[in-house]
Amino acid sequence: MKETIFDIEGQGPGTRHSLKCVEFGRHADTPLVYIQGGLHADEAPGIIVAHALCETLAELEAADAIFGCVRVVPVANPVGLSQFSLGQQEGRFDLYDGRNFNRHYPDFGPKLSARLSNRLGTDASANTAVIRAELMALVEEWHVVTPSDNVRKCLMKLAIDADYVLDLHCDGEAEVHLYTQPHFARIFSSLATRLHARAVLLAEISGLNPFDEALVRPWLDLARALPDENIPLGCASTTVELRGRSDVDRRRARSDAEAIVEFLRDLGVVKGSAAQAPAKLCEPTPLAGSEAVISPSAGVVSYALDLGHHVRAGDVIAEIIDPLSGTVTAVKAQTSGVFYARADSRIAERGKRLGKIAGNDVFRNGPLLSP
Known part of the structure; x- marks a missing residue:
């Protein structure tokens, strides 16, 4: 070493x-x-x-x-x-x-x-x-x-x-x-x-x-x-x-x-036979097909789905509750795929990235990562 x-x-x-x-x-x-x-x-x-x-x-x-x-x-x-x-x-x-x-x-x-x-x-x-x-x-x-x-x-x-x-x-x-x-x-x-x-x-x-x-x-x-x-x-x-x-x-x-x-x-970098790999849980998908789910309004976030869930376009991912007006806004998936990540804060500003869905269909271009 x-x-x-x-x-x-x-x-x-x-x-x-x-x-x-x-x-x-x-x-x-x-x-x-x-x-x-x-x-x-x-x-x-x-x-x-x-x-x-x-x-x-x-x-x-x-x-x-x-x-x-x-x-x-x-x-x-x-x-x-x-x-x-x-x-x-x-x-x-x-x-x-x-x-x-x-x-x-x-x-x-x-x-x-x-x-x-x-x-x-x-x-x-x-x-x-x-x-x-x-x-x-x-x-x-x-x-x-x-x-x-x-x-x-x-x-x-x-x-x-x-x-x-x-x-x-x-x-x-x-x-x-x-x-x-x-x-x-x-x-x-x-x-x-x-x-x-x-x-x-x-x-x-x-x-x-x-x-x-x-x-x-x-x-x-x-x-x-x-x-x-x-x-x-x-x-x-x-x-x-x-x-x-x-x-x-x-x-x-x-x-x-x-x-x-x-x-x-x-x-082949480490000697010995590798242990049997577990079952594969996913196939690769294009990053250009990954949807960043965006909050349309400010409020408190309540997620409707657990991570790892396979969603379809139109499924509700989260709800944004305005604690002052009582308005509840449903945030829906625009693409189908695996809901693989979400924010760790439950306070949302307008435009906040609430989560990510790994989809198969390419729909984005330009920079694919957040700044």
Whole structure:
């Protein structure tokens, strides 16, 4: 086990942050798997699962049971973790500039294509090494100023050469669900099944360049820009939403960590035969077919359905009660699918996102994620 601490200068004089990365296995060997928790620092499930995963990986490493390298960052956002306002943590947005910590990563695709024109050959393995070296150079050249961008750069340096990336998050209240690109639906099918996911949402470009997508997009752009070259997709990434914010306990964390380890066995990263996977609970659906259920008015929210429920267009998802006038407004689904996430607050402002439904029919375009 190798621990590395990265020092990050804070926003004000005399302030600093630190970021810890723990590596298991052999750094020089492949494949490399990168896993992080808490990029949205107010989402504790990913943090505690990453911690539990480190405990298990330490045991596996002691038994010489890890092929390649597994790199874990248990707390990926020390800046967000330090932000408190009136007793409440704000770990999703940077209070300095308002930016979402899981958006605004650099798009290296255009520069990468320009730099590698006429430099690649027919050997996919050799091309992968050249591409990764150039991506690392681009990360190193990225000029950053703010602490949050410094964190972004540090995380990119740790993940840019990974074969597989798992970014652990959670929603307000939710069933387990995954976001990934269509190319990787098969690769992460085992992970989704082992975590009992109720939705797997696919999009090649979801908008605003979140962390997992920023690692994959350069490979996709390069393959399109240089169609005659043998360019593999060198990084498969996914965002894993581990239920809701309050779904935090050590028993559940150990179970989720073990599911991830079994997925690593499926990949051949951890030695031994993987346990039999449970029954699959869902098939992938397009992120562009996921409906964000919006509150048309302000009031108190009363949900009519439990999470995991299969709804039909027209079903009532929630009711908004105006406690002053007594008016009750029914909020109905506009699409059919699985009701997989909902807000953890029961006070609704006009326009509030009340929930999400994973549908099969594409009806959205443009940015597919919330800002």
